[in-house]
Amino acid sequence: MRDIELKEFEWYFRDIIFRYYNEKGAEFEENMLVDIMQTHLRYKHVDKSYIEELIRHVIPNLSIIVRADNKIIIDDVLERYQCKDCLYLSYIASREELRCSRCNSTNINKFVFRRRDEVQR
Known part of the structure; x- marks a missing residue:
């Protein structure tokens, strides 16, 4: 595997x-x-x-x-984060290190889902 x-x-x-x-x-x-x-x-x-x-x-x-x-x-809730470098979404628990699952960058922010009609043009 x-x-x-x-x-x-x-x-x-x-x-x-x-x-x-x-x-x-x-x-x-x-x-x-x-x-x-x-x-x-x-x-x-x-x-x-x-x-x-x-x-x-x-x-x-x-x-x-x-x-x-x-x-x-x-035992813990997951939060969704998005990497600023590669835009990958990661699901990270509060006791885990904030690191991108794909590129290992620490340059990540909490992902905020916006509906299409909420996005400003």
Whole structure:
């Protein structure tokens, strides 16, 4: 398994957590992780055993996840940041270093989503 694959999978995993489970104390069964990841278009048709393997590699590296009694508990909330150098979006917890996931730059700001009609011309 390549580092690039793992890094990409971690980004998608953080994206799912941010969008749907980003609440401290949120919990779900560990065996639901594969189904959760298959909701993402990128992994919709990927074999479940391969996703399980990716999860086994990525989960230990995430500081926001706590395992307890076959459950996954979200221990911290994620914030979305955008790198000023490469414009990449990163999902970073409050206790993690503010660093771009792609280029490792520390030149990042909190990402503010603006609807199209709110953007000034």
